[in-house]
Amino acid sequence: MLEYRIEIALWALSGVLPFIMFSLWSQNDVGNSFGLNDTGLARYFLSAFLVRQFSVVWVVFSFEEDSLSGRLSPYLLQPLHPLFRYVASHLAEQATRLPFAIAIAITFFILNPSSFWLPSLPQLFLAYLSTHFAFTIAFLLQSLVAALCFWTEKSSALERLIFVPYLFLSGLLVPLSAFPSYVLKVAMLTPFPYLINFPAKILSGMPVDIFNGFLAQILWISILVPSVNILWKLGVKRYTAMGA
Amino acid sequence: MQRYFKTIRLFWSTAFASQLEYQLNFLIELLAMLGTLLGSVFILSLFFTGGRQLGDWTWESALVIQGVYTFLDGLTNALLRPNLTEIVNYVREGTLDYVLLKPIDSQFWLSVKKFSFAGLPEIILGLSIVFWAAIQSGSTFSIYALFVFIISLLIGFIILYSVWFLISASSIWFVKTWNATEVLRALLAAGRYPISAYPVILRFIFTLVLPVAFLTTFPAEAILGELKFKILFFGLILSSLFFIFSRLFWKFALKHYTSASS
Numbered sequence: 001m002l003e004y005r006i007e008i009a010l011w012a013l014s015g016v017l018p019f020i021m022f023s024l025w026s027q028n029d030v031g032n033s034f035g036l037n038d039t040g041l042a043r044y045f046l047s048a049f050l051v052r053q054f055s056v057v058w059v060v061f062s063f064e065e066d067s068l069s070g071r072l073s074p075y076l077l078q079p080l081h082p083l084f085r086y087v088a089s090h091l092a093e094q095a096t097r098l099p100f101a102i103a104i105a106i107t108f109f110i111l112n113p114s115s116f117w118l119p120s121l122p123q124l125f126l127a128y129l130s131t132h133f134a135f136t137i138a139f140l141l142q143s144l145v146a147a148l149c150f151w152t153e154k155s156s157a158l159e160r161l162i163f164v165p166y167l168f169l170s171g172l173l174v175p176l177s178a179f180p181s182y183v184l185k186v187a188m189l190t191p192f193p194y195l196i197n198f199p200a201k202i203l204s205g206m207p208v209d210i211f212n213g214f215l216a217q218i219l220w221i222s223i224l225v226p227s228v229n230i231l232w233k234l235g236v237k238r239y240t241a242m243g244a
Numbered sequence: 245m246q247r248y249f250k251t252i253r254l255f256w257s258t259a260f261a262s263q264l265e266y267q268l269n270f271l272i273e274l275l276a277m278l279g280t281l282l283g284s285v286f287i288l289s290l291f292f293t294g295g296r297q298l299g300d301w302t303w304e305s306a307l308v309i310q311g312v313y314t315f316l317d318g319l320t321n322a323l324l325r326p327n328l329t330e331i332v333n334y335v336r337e338g339t340l341d342y343v344l345l346k347p348i349d350s351q352f353w354l355s356v357k358k359f360s361f362a363g364l365p366e367i368i369l370g371l372s373i374v375f376w377a378a379i380q381s382g383s384t385f386s387i388y389a390l391f392v393f394i395i396s397l398l399i400g401f402i403i404l405y406s407v408w409f410l411i412s413a414s415s416i417w418f419v420k421t422w423n424a425t426e427v428l429r430a431l432l433a434a435g436r437y438p439i440s441a442y443p444v445i446l447r448f449i450f451t452l453v454l455p456v457a458f459l460t461t462f463p464a465e466a467i468l469g470e471l472k473f474k475i476l477f478f479g480l481i482l483s484s485l486f487f488i489f490s491r492l493f494w495k496f497a498l499k500h501y502t503s504a505s506s
Contacts, residue, residue, distance in 0.1 A: 007423050030296065165279065167280075179290075
């Protein structure tokens, strides 16, 4: 992974969306209407950026490539579940992304010195834990789509159907507290707010219901794990080893 | 010239035939498009809560910008993405050799080879939003405004194409450009909102460095009859420069091309 430093720097940069949104919300003074001043907004969006850096998932794209090129066949023969191979590569890349993420955070603080803050240790620990849970949920969701590769050759197109609600409901573009209450209620029934909004709120020190947040994250994981397992088992039976 | 038109016709009719195989894909794209549009209009509406305006744009006129963005996004999905993201594969697999041997301009061949028909609904919907929202915000649609609108869309598209092509052409050296196009996509998303809504420094960057303003804000101003002539003039020059640079860069890149297979 260290071979691809430019790649990873660019990848970190491609997460600029929260910063663009931050500049819009603060420039137009909208923050007050959902109970956040400029400092609060800045901290929220920096946290959202960081959470995304360590929870972003691309397993469906790797998996589709491996499946179409026939590389999957030897993986399936190995005594380890092939998904763990992708988990490992995701975790490795997250580790290499850390220095870039820190560099971007420092740049952000230089540009917005008033927003500087250091989360307390328990805060940091809880944010770390919930980001890992967020990564797990995102990974399982995409694995569910990836498993559809066994049925259709183009499952990465289906990934768009997860990405679109993720983009708008996760809190990447706006803190969920800005939503009208009826939209918020619907959003909270989906797994997406627990992918960015919940960990970012902990990290930025906003008031948040920690117990229920973690409960929901664990609930989603315990629903998704068996679902992925079942779909995967059904899929492998249909596997026809393309390209092999 | 006629040869080029004939080539495009052949390319796109084969593309159409082959995409009929993937009807499900078409449906998914349609759903994703509607979801994206719904989501962005919703986010946009949050800016207007409590009778506020977004960088002196009213709700209706900001919707014109969303329409222009959707239109350009459709063009990107139909034409730019399918073609330009392939260049890196040609380089990696050495099949660029065959493209270069063809008796037709290689940049042309690489840019129009494919056409994804799943982008068409987005193009049509984008234009419909533009006209609907423009009527809502009281545009009179003079012939002149329409003419300026078409020119400024053309300017926007040429700039968009050139930037995409530049990044894709750099694959001659880097062989992997996926992440660079992701950065571009993230930055282009800034075009969903009027340029005057951004802080001054970003306004400057989005007008001169990465001219997002020319992609969405200025065409929207054109249809609303508010675009200043000098900006249109400047846009013509800027887009020509971008296009010429993309051609020169491609020529330069080809000099450094050292085929992968032979």
